[in-house]
Amino acid sequence: MPELLQFLFSGLTVGAVYALVALGFTIIYNASDVVNFAQGEFVMLGGMITVFAHAAGLPLLLAAGIAIAATAVIGVALNKLAIEPARGAPVVSLIIITIGASIFLRGVASLVFDKQIHRFPAFSGDAPFRIGGATILPQSLWVIAGGVAVFIALWLFFTRTLTGKAVLATSNNRLAAQLVGINTNWVMTLSFALSAAIGALAGVLATPITNTSYDVGIALALKGFAAAMLGGMGNPKGALVGGILLGILEALTAGYLSSQYKDAAAFIVILLVLFIMPQGLFGARQTERV
Amino acid sequence: MLEVSGLTSRYGRIEVLHGIDLAVRSGEIVTVVGANGAGKTTLLRCISGTQPVAGGEIRFRGDDITALPAYRRIGRGITQSPEGRQIFTNLSVEENLRLGAFVHGDARVDRDLEDAFQMFPILREKRNLNAGGLSGGQQQMLAIARALMGRPSCLLLDEPSMGLAPILVQQIFDVISTLKSRDVTVLLIEQNAFGALKIADRGYVMETGRITMDGAADELIADPRIREAYLGI
Ligand SMILES: Nc1ncnc2c1ncn2[C@@H]1O[C@H](COP(=O)(O)OP(=O)(O)OP(=O)(O)O)[C@@H](O)[C@H]1O
Ligand SMILES: [Mg+2]
Secondary structure, three states: OHHHHHHHHHHHHHHHHHHHHHHHHHHHHHHHOOOOOOHHHHHHHHHHHHHHHHHOOOOHHHHHHHHHHHHHHHHHHHHHHHHHHHOOOOHHHHHHHHHHHHHHHHHHHHHHOOOOOEOOOOOOOOOOEEEOOEEEOHHHHHHHHHHHHHHHHHHHHHHHOHHHHHHHHHHHOHHHHHHOOOOHHHHHHHHHHHHHHHHHHHHHHHHHHHOEOOOOHHHHHHHHHHHHHHHOOOOHHHHHHHHHHHHHHHHHHHHHOOHHHHHHHHHHHHHHHHHHOOOOOOOOOOOOOO | OEEEEEEEEEEOOEEEEEEEEEEEOOOOEEEEEEOOOOOHHHHHHHHHOOOOOOEEEEEEOOEEOOOOOHHHHOOOOEEEEOOOOOOOOOOEHHHHHHHHOOOOOOOHHHHHHHHHHHHOHHHHHOOOOEHHHOOHHHHHHHHHHHHHHOOOOEEEEEOOOOOOOHHHHHHHHHHHHHHHHHOOEEEEEEOOHHHHHHHOOEEEEEEOOEEEEEEEHHHHHHOHHHHHHOOOO
16 A cells, blocks of 8 residues: 555656646647647756756755746747747648757757756755655655646636637637737747746756756657647646646556556557547537538 | 728739728728629728738828737727638637727726627527537627627628528628617628618729729619629619
């Protein structure tokens, strides 16, 4: 029993990181139908900028704030320099642009920073809590709380605010969005800023547990993408549940079978779910009439 | 109120509007009729700012708005119910309407919503349903109501009767003629020339990117050339 609990704890921690990455996908996807594969690089930037700002002598909290703000600016620049000029191109082309941007950001990070593995101290120390014979790190609680907080904020944003609806309206029908007075370029700018900030927050919260380096982005983007697909792309609830399910699946496979199988097992389950429910667990079913 | 002069517009290198002159006075219902592909939709989209203008000028209440982005024309009082309805299919009926008032974040939005429901009671019944599930006629009502939520002083309507059953067409035209009493000036694009001219004060006839005729609506209805070409009489 303590064993199972331990696996669940570590699965929950990893899952919360995946959930944060998946939540980052949600906004840009909702605004433009684009899956932004540079999302993982935002996570990397959040961690790396914090590492170097902290090493330069800034307090951790300030360093993290700077990292999140700087990453948001980089997200906006990505939109202005790479996505906006290609407007009108098919969504697939835009997705490929984000893959290119991710390779570019990784390269720049390896030059501006370095190729070492880094971490910074956990926020509330490293003394684990003991619960039911298993242990959990205080930083894990930070990660989980961060995932839940971002989820709630996004859910409120999309269901309760007119700005959130404007984001949804922009992806659903850009022409009509302009006709009701929405500045659709501004919506895109906002989406990239928010997505990048959420990604960077994930990096800040997770780095004390997972460590970071210039190349952690790809794996995270893929896992976050898988989690978002599992839950239903575009839905914050789906991102949260998908991320946590994926993390727990991996932890259980690694614990009871072998850590060699953990990626494979997770992806097999995802394929099965998508086979039965192509829209994901919480995906919107299309109800359009022409 | 609205003056269009020498307006040209193109898709790529193909010019489809070759110098349109048109004026709408405050309080009027003006209609532009013309066959398929004449350029009516393109003209309306130039006025709402969703189609680039190649040459000429659009003035609204004396101001040159030719270069103003679409989202800033709403605040000035120009809203459009576009061809093909273009509602937000992933949002509820009420959310569609509230987005219509996106630029007006104040208490009057609730009153306007109530007004819209009075005008189209079916929308009240379906207010929480996904707009994508509405029938064609209901979607058309939603598109018009959404444009009204923007508090237009000048409402642009692009083929509101398209694809609707005759009884619904009549209902839509009835609603449009009541807008006069609400101080809404209307520019109405229609292929249903007869229905449009019946409720309009004045009309323009458009052919392949040019205005070929204009005049009082009752004169146009009586004109033999119009009767033959557009009214099928
Ligand atoms: N997106 C586009 N790209 C290229 N050409 C276009 C486009 N939209 C319209 N056109 C062309 O421009 C001309 C005018 O089209 P427009 O849609 O303005 O006409 P319309 O009078 O509204 O026609 P309808 O009665 O069918 O709605 C047509 O020849 C049409 O083929
Ligand atoms: Mg048309």
